[in-house]
Amino acid sequence: MINNKLFHKLLLVAVLLLLVLLFGTAGFWFFSGKTASAVDALYMTVITITTIGFEEVIDLGGNPAGRTFTIVIALSGIGLITYLLTNLTAFIIEGELKDSFWRNRMEKKVKSIHDHYIVCGIGNLGISIIDELLSTGRDYVIVDQDRKRLLEIDEKFRNSVLIEGDAMEGTTLERAGLNKAAGLFAVTGDDNQNLIVSLTAKQAKPSIHVVAECGNPDHNAKMKMAGADTVISPSRIGGLRMASAMLRPTVVSFLDQMLREDNGxxxxxxxxxxxxxxxxxxxxxxxxxxxxxxxxxxxxxxxxxxxxxxxxxxxxxxxxxxxxxxxxxxxxxxxxxxx
Known part of the structure; x- marks a missing residue:
């Protein structure tokens, strides 16, 4: 969401400002007859470029070259500080506005759909679920805390509905339209989080159909007690799939072809x-x-x-x-x- 071009501008100006401080400090030290301390020379540079105008600790009276140097430092420093503050303000406001517009756009999309599916977590398993929902024409809402990951998904799956937040919190699921959703996938990649997501969803809407990922088969019963209607163990499914590919290759080939048709x-x-x-x-x-x-x-x-x-x-x-x-x-x- 942040404008990288603007960020690089700010970085460049900050570097130039640092160089002005170093150059000014060295210059005032030189025009003091090399007698001023580094702190006094830096102090003179800072009050000059910030136009504070406190008492001068280095006397440049009767030193035209020193005064000319002060003018150059003042114009350079003041210009850079003004540019830095202007762009920094734009940087902050632009980021906040973009975030606000992005959230509002997503919340409007949620309001426009119903009987959709909420996908909590966008790891590899979540992406596979999204692919299937897209292939079969189902509406969906993605919930995840990772802003960077959400932006990547926004680029990959255009027109997706994305909600940034913790799926374990009821308010986040409400923003995702839980009250009018047809089902929810708890696929955060963490069994404990999936359990809490299932429990939170069922407490808010007992009729919601919840399918939860469970990495440890020993947790299956706990997942169901928490409210998951169906518990899926990816490792078990993967093992069965590999065994089938060995024992029933023609059947597996048929299923693969069915699921991988160009039109899906x-x-x-x-x-x-x-x-x-x-x-x-x-x-x-x-x-x-x-x-x-x-x-x-x-x-x-x-x-x-x-x-x-x-x-x-x-x-x-x-x-x-x-x-x-x-x-x-x-x-x-x-x-x-x-x-």
Missing amino acids: DLRIEEVILPQNFTSCRIEQIDISSYPSLLLLAVSQGGKLHYNPPTTTILQAGDRLICMGKPAESLALENRLATS
Whole structure:
């Protein structure tokens, strides 16, 4: 947020001012007949360039060269100090204004979205989550304390909503729009912080769905007690992924291709049947009208039914597990919600 060009200007002026002080001190010492102390010579330089005008401790009366030297030092020093103070003021005001405008812009963005996802922490895991949210067209808000990291993310992911602050504090999560968020990711990279973030979020909004990172598998139970609905161990997931790549390379290759399509539009999604849904058979909701969708399973009362027959009766609250384009899954969900 700080203007580097202005900073370098200030640094240059500060160096020049230091040189004027050194040059002035040496000059007054010389024009005193080399009898003045270094402190007296520096004192003369300072009162000259700051126009304080206290008593002169080095008498330059009858010394035209010394007085000419004083004029040169005064003009140089006063000009540099004026320039330094002007730019220093601009430096401070510009930084504060930029920070204020940046915060206001982000807070306005938060107000304009809903059913978004809050990502607390932007390490490697957080960036992977952001990539997936972007690929599937979900709104998100990033929360982190590291200003430099936030600015890097702002450059990498344009139009991101960024909140600077401690995700363990309820006020920070409020600024991130917790009250209207669909879910929260606690991925700070620290198990203790993730636990507190989960607890804080659940206390503020019990219905929020929280997915927490847990580096130590021994902490999984504590994470869930703190409010995390799902606890993910990256090391365990990574190990399973590597084992699958060795034992089931074709399956892994298929999944990689599905997730790494240029358009990023092949995913396994879930479609939730709304509360006003009228019970009917699977064949009656006409999934075949969405070319990319393939129904893999139906979740009913927490129990999964894989490859369900088309005569299966669907009810409100059931979840359809489909593979296909997220846009078509969303279109099906919206149609079922309004039909």
